[in-house]
Ligand SMILES: NC(=O)C1=CN([C@@H]2O[C@H](COP(=O)(O)OP(=O)(O)OC[C@H]3O[C@@H](n4cnc5c(N)ncnc54)[C@H](OP(=O)(O)O)[C@@H]3O)[C@@H](O)[C@H]2O)[C@@H](O)CC1
């Protein structure tokens with residue numbers, strides 16, 4: 001499990017060590033980790049480090065100090081290092097160490113700006129060490145102009161060098177992931193002590209690239225994480241496995257209320273997602289013409305009639321492919337949500353549900369649907385506002401509705417009403433295809449139907465029982481993302497259709513389970529040994 005923390009939490013964890021006079025030690029560890037990560041990146045790209053060009057954009061605070069010390073390490077390895085001081089001054093000891101290691105120092109001024117831009121475009125690696133967790137707002141003034149010019153010039157020249165962010169890309173808010181432009185999009189962010197929340201949510205994640213956590217010795221002082229991400233080992237541990245004497249009912253029955261005359265295919269895709277995700281039986285409830293298509297497409301399906309209360313299931317999936325005029329289906333969706341059983345509520349059901357629900361109801365809006373939900377509950381947010389502040393929006397929706405809320409996107413966020421948040425980014429952009437969300441709802445529905453009262457495996461992972469619905473939804477998002485990626489990989493990274501995601505689920509499930517049995521190394525920053 002990756003645990004992420006706000007900038008404030010990390011700074012608080014640093015305090016006891018700073019008070020003990022270990023500030024410089026922490027900075028040296030951070031800088032050493034950053035330099036090593038840069039060298040590894042060169043190697044993974046098949047590039048030589050000796051003689052390679054390094055440009056470090058530095059601010060006046062400790063983030064700039066990290067960058068300068070790291071550049072001093074790189075200079076000692078024979079790299080040509082240039083520091084561009086954006087604030088007129090820099091961390092004095094780090095600057096002295098950098099100069100002593102043979103680094104070249106250039107100062108930002110209007111006159112020098114053009115030459116500095118060329119320097120950064122020519123470099124094999126640009127290290128962004130202007131602002132870190134001490135930033136108040138984004139880049140300003142001449143530093144902002146410089147970063148804009150560098151980003152433009154790199155794009156125009158199709159610069160081959162890569163960008164590494166020191167702790168976080170300057171302009172990305174460490175806590176919220178909100179981005180104040182300009183910001184330099186990094187290929188890799190090397191972050192210290194623990195992942196920062198803002199790196200694992202959109203839009204911050206768009207600028208962070210890959211995130212590498214360098215332990216610096218503050219880990220034991222960190223408290224509850226603000227956000228978590230399931231890794232392969234966690235996924236494997238949470239995936240249900242049938243007992244030896246299981247039968248189809250004991251493995252869970254999912255009821256599906258989905259599809260309409262306009263969108264019958266959504267019901268089929270939701271059922272295909274569910275059937276592939278380990279559930280004992282899937283029971284469809286809906287208009288006869290949709291039921292016919294469901295039966296013909298998936299012979300494993302059982303189609304029923306009547307009301308929600310007449311059908312015995314362990315969980316419900318409601319809403320995929322339903323419109324505002326599907327009155328009977330919407331009534332079934334409402335009945336499912338008030339039945340007390342776990343429910344995944346998607347698409348067309350969202351506007352028709354009560355304002356207040358329970359944590360075992362998982363809502364799965366995209367950004368536009370989440371904005372509409374928040375507006376209905378008295379908020380001001382439009383789609384753009386949700387996209388600019390995904391973490392705040394999903395948290396707010398969970399708090400207001402009392403339900404678990406999953407916001408679909410390149411990074412999928414799941415918020416429990418009590419505050420836990422999970423962030424999953426297992427997929428590929430090819431997953432943005434019609435019907436993909438129906439398959440996701442099917443997977444989550446199937447997992448909810450298999451969820452029993454044994455909450456021990458959640459507790460072992462530090463997830464409180466009442467928050468487990470968010471973990472189950474995150475598990476569904478992880479499985480969906482991995483299956484989509486596997487389907488695309490199977491055609492050499494080509495495009496996929498939603499049915500292909502469902503088809504890839506069983507093998508993805510099996511492979512992740514095998515990985516866990518082989519003992520996947522936990523990469524949580526908490527558990528990494530310190531050297
Ligand atoms: N604590 C430790 O021991 C360790 C810390 N570590 C590292 O330190 C980083 C935090 O360092 P930090 O607190 O010095 O702040 P930092 O992010 O460098 O920048 C803020 C500086 O710039 C200024 N400034 C603020 N906003 C601005 C803006 N919008 N535009 C322009 N300027 C702005 C502000 O000055 P002010 O305006 O307040 O006078 C301040 O001087 C952290 O991310 C990690 O990399 C690691 O080495 C581990 C050990």
Ligand SMILES: [K+]
Nearest residue numbers: 128131168170
């Ligand atoms: K930075």
